[in-house]
Amino acid sequence: MNRQKLIDNRDIVFNAKPDAVPYNYRISYKVSQICFILAKSCWGKSGCLPIKLHMISFALCSKDAMTRLLHYAQYEFSAPPIIRFDPAVNRAVTFAIADNLIFQGKNGKYILTDKGWDLVSEIEQDTTIFVSEKSELSLLAKKLTDNKIKQLSDIWRDTYAEDKSSSY
DSSP, X not given: OOHHXXXXXXXXXXXXXXXXXXXXXXXXXXXXXXXXXXXXXXXXXXXXXXXXXXXXXXXXXXXXXXXXXXXXXXXXXXXXXXXXXXXXXXXXXXXXXXXXXXXEOTTSOEEEOHHHHHHHHHHHHOTTSSHHHHHHHHHHTTOSOHHHHHHHHHHHHHHHOOOGGGGO
16 A cells, blocks of 8 residues: 555545534543542442443433432342443543553452542542532442342343244
């Protein structure tokens, strides 16, 4: 492939888009949110399952979603919450690992590094940022346990998984 031809190509045009990227899709916001979730809703050094990050991140998007997640976390016989697996969360995790804010332990859980804890400390000290997130995560705290997440996974598996071996 001719590199010079690629560089001299005048047919490439970049147009400014009329809409800004919403705050909740900005990578800096998502990385900070992930770190804050790990600090406030996970068990310290033991870390947080990827599905839990997705659950809490989605719940932070609306009051209704957070209410459903809180109810599910607090009561044994409650309806499972709606979960959205957001690619922005996966990208934020990748960036957070690259920036040495978090790491993935051998058990698959994400854990804050010292640098990640420093970021969380700065977020906590600033009263003008993450105002609703601070409030909502303090309500959720550590109520969403790994057992509740396993219970939800079992419900999904029993409800939606197909036995492919019996179709022959």
